[in-house]
Amino acid sequence: MPDADADAEQVTKPTKLIRIASMVRSMLDEVRRAPLDDAGRSRLREIHEKSVEELETVLSPELHKELEEVVLPFTSDAPTESELRLAQAQLVGWLEGLFHGIQATLFTQQAMAQGQLEEMRQRRALQAVPGDGGAPGTGEPPSGYL
Secondary structure (H helix, E strand, C coil): CCCHHHHHCCECCHHHHHHHHHHHHHHHHHHHHCCCCHHHHHHHHHHHHHHHHHHHHHECHHHHHHHHHHCCCCCCCCCCHHHHHHHHHHHHHHHHHHHHHHHHHHHHHHHHHHHHHHHHHHHHHHHCCCCCCCCCCCCCCCCCCC
16 A cells, blocks of 8 residues: 555655755765865855755655755854754755655565565465366366376
């Protein structure tokens, strides 16, 4: 049975999502590594905000709303390094949670498909029950020989 939440929470362009997530992760690493001046912090804020805008274009309305609720806007044009680190870490964490959710959904779908396949195999095996005169388990018609 399909999961209504999984259907509502969709990503329309997974490759774009992965590219943005990789960029956000790299930006977080960069913020952790090197001190930033005012211009660098201002530019990083712009990139962060643009990343969030781009993410919103590939998310279903439900995920878009969730992202808006989680990611808070900056209060200044040049946020502090700690504000930038926190915002980037928060976004990376949300994206990782999204990826885990996608993986869990795929795993569940795969398990359901395997279960359905096994059920079909069992039905087919029951239809070819020995004792009908044919070769056991093959579904072959009975031969004319004794």
